[in-house]
Amino acid sequence: GxxxxxxxxxxxxxxxxxxxxxxxxxxxxxxxxxxxxxxxxxxxxxxxxxxxxxxxxxxxxxxxxxxxxxTTDHAEETVSITPELESRWGKGYNEEEYAYFENVLQGLIAIKPATTA
Incomplete structure (x- = not known):
């Protein structure tokens, strides 16, 4: 190389x-x-x-x-703020920030599948 x-x-x-x-x-x-x-x-x-x-x-x-x-696994730029998202990431973020958190999480899951039940 x-x-x-x-x-x-x-x-x-x-x-x-x-x-x-x-x-x-x-x-x-x-x-x-x-x-x-x-x-x-x-x-x-x-x-x-x-x-x-x-x-x-x-x-x-x-x-x-x-x-x-x-690809980003068909990532959305924004998401609807749900109680599940607020529970996972905390309250006070905007739709774009929650979408970013979810996209990064999906990328990490794609890289290394969860090893715990």
């Missing part, structure tokens, strides 16, 4: 352009996981490829670009 310096990778992977992040992941032969890409964009003040690599590192079943996940 090829190696690329951190600054170059961060320059190539423009987090306002998903395709550029996918291209960088393909070049570096690391998986592109859409839920993690969205997570880095939403939680980092300066989203970059290094932050993305830190997010994906714990997931051992994502090894190469061929392990990529380009």
């Amino acid at each position: 090829f190696s690329i310096c951190r600054d170059c990778a961060n320059t190539v992977a423009d987090f306002s352009n998903e395709d550029s992040v996918i291209e960088m992941a393909q070049f570096a032969n690391v998986p592109f996981v859409k839920n993690l890409y969205i997570d880095v964009k939403r939680t980092s003040k300066n989203p970059n490829f290094g932050e993305y690599l830190k997010k994906i590192a714990p997931y051992k079943n994502f090894k190469t670009f061929s392990d990529s996940v380009f």
Whole structure:
């Protein structure tokens, strides 16, 4: 494989352009996981490829670009606020925030199924 310096990778992977992040992941032969890409964009003040690599590192079943996940499991941008959501995440969030929490949870479940009953 090829190696690329951190600054170059961060320059190539423009987090306002998903395709550029996918291209960088393909070049570096690391998986592109859409839920993690969205997570880095939403939680980092300066989203970059290094932050993305830190997010994906714990997931051992994502090894190469061929392990990529380009969808968010039909994620909705907003959800209806239900007592179940408030019970799971707490009260006081807006619909978009609850949708984000649910999307991240579904992404984690897709990565590693629950091992408890």
